[in-house]
Amino acid sequence: MSKIKVGIVGYGNLGKGAELALKHNPDFQLVGIFTRRDVSQIDSNSNIIHISKILEYKDKIDVMILCGGSAKDLPKQCPVLVNYFNTVDSYDNHENIPEYFEIVDKMAKQSNKVSLISAGWDPGLFSMNRLLAQAVFPKGANYTFWGKGVSQGHSDAIKRIKGVKDAVQYTIPSKEAIEKIRSGEKPKLDNGERHKRICYVVPNDRKSMDRIEKEIKSMPNYFLEYDTTVHFISEEELKINHSKMSHGGFVICTDTTKNNNKQRMEFSLSLESNPEFTSAVVVAFARAVYKMSLEGKKGAFTVFDIPLAYLSPKSGEELRKELL
């Protein structure tokens, strides 16, 4: 079988993660990485290409892996690029997914391309487990917890406070809530009851620490509704201990069947590099996009539409023998 020829659009954390993941998947060939930046300034062994030349590659790439941000890049890039390429992305703005799907679906159907959207871990693998939970336990309850992990949005909110030099915020799933659910209870819990927040803050000077802590803890939506802890640390300590882009979480579902039998299904991730994991998932789904395009499929798809065998380089026969 000839290799699956792919391109990467965007060379931030996700793009670099995809470049790394492709090295571990010998059935792929990375044709090039497309970037808006000055190509001559980028240090990489891959073929770095300015994004203005991307259409020159329209017959040379089987799947384009879109690694731009969900806020500004993907809503602009995907509906255009899908006119020329099969695509896969990890669009993660949950609220806008239905709208994004409709736009991409329309374009992909016109161009006879396959576009798989929102293929990361949430949305992505976590969504798959939520679906599985509902299908197997139609009367059960399912809960999603995030963390322990760094929330960029919350870290940035702290950094905007006067007197803060740098900050990292961790979202921590509440152990009490998890234990309650694991024991079979089905409590109603909002985000604030399911999660705690721990902030590591580098202050400009020691005397503003009280004010900063107070400002953090009273910030509505971000911290006010949560059990929030603030630790002041040095710049060095922040760099040494809090520079990994760790994340993770759980999807837990429980049900009680006949005779009060408690049943529990749990899917969890513990990641020291969130972007490297997300892009490894996206690369596996790029394989599915390729297979679907060979079958003549067209339109937008999500992780719900993909048979798992499509994620693997192995044949059905091998999968049944080795993994079933």
Next chain:
Amino acid sequence: MSKIKVGIVGYGNLGKGAELALKHNPDFQLVGIFTRRDVSQIDSNSNIIHISKILEYKDKIDVMILCGGSAKDLPKQCPVLVNYFNTVDSYDNHENIPEYFEIVDKMAKQSNKVSLISAGWDPGLFSMNRLLAQAVFPKGANYTFWGKGVSQGHSDAIKRIKGVKDAVQYTIPSKEAIEKIRSGEKPKLDNGERHKRICYVVPNDRKSMDRIEKEIKSMPNYFLEYDTTVHFISEEELKINHSKMSHGGFVICTDTTKNNNKQRMEFSLSLESNPEFTSAVVVAFARAVYKMSLEGKKGAFTVFDIPLAYLSPKSGEELRKELL
């Protein structure tokens, strides 16, 4: 949408579990439960039908849920019934799955039926997670642990020992092995290193206890290679504390990406009723069989071939909005 008309073949633990699961899934209609036993002797609110009349239902049932045993029932029943019905089963003899698949596939293609085999939790949901693990972590390691749970085969082996009145054997995943793997190590571990065995035995008399314990612990393949503990208890205690058909387990996979970033993905089940869970999974996959048959698909399939959306009664639009 009209209801999915299903039948159940076999009214043991699995068949009863399927009957229960169908009650929680209002898009199904249970037409009848087919049994080899004397129909007049069976206590059930469902329509119990002798299996000799099953062909009378060949145009009245969309999917037949096969709940017989994997050792003797399914290899005989499925290749015959698939001539007349779409089927789903939880065939769990891992070693013989490829052969079983080939036989069923051939018959199903001749009769234009869909037959989904091995749709429980192992094989089934665990297999799906092993595939996912390999696809996302091609250089990673993945491990399957079973338990804590009752192993019928091992319980029966103890019961065959002279002087044993009754016995229940639990397979217990080794905490040390799990912790080692969770910490990111990739040890080579055989079944005996991953699992312990705890036996609850009711002896006929107290004086043969030493001999029974010795015989259990020296039984090759079953106990000799394992860390085995034997507890002697009374018949009453066995009934009260060890009559649930509990089971569960984990699929854990780990990988180390760039800069020594540790990544971990874990899927686990904790079940107080193994057959009730297995049959709830089978019922969800029966929905997939129905959808595939409407599409004109034919042949044998496994859990690897099914888009997850097919397991849900919800539309693609609803799924994207609520669960993605």
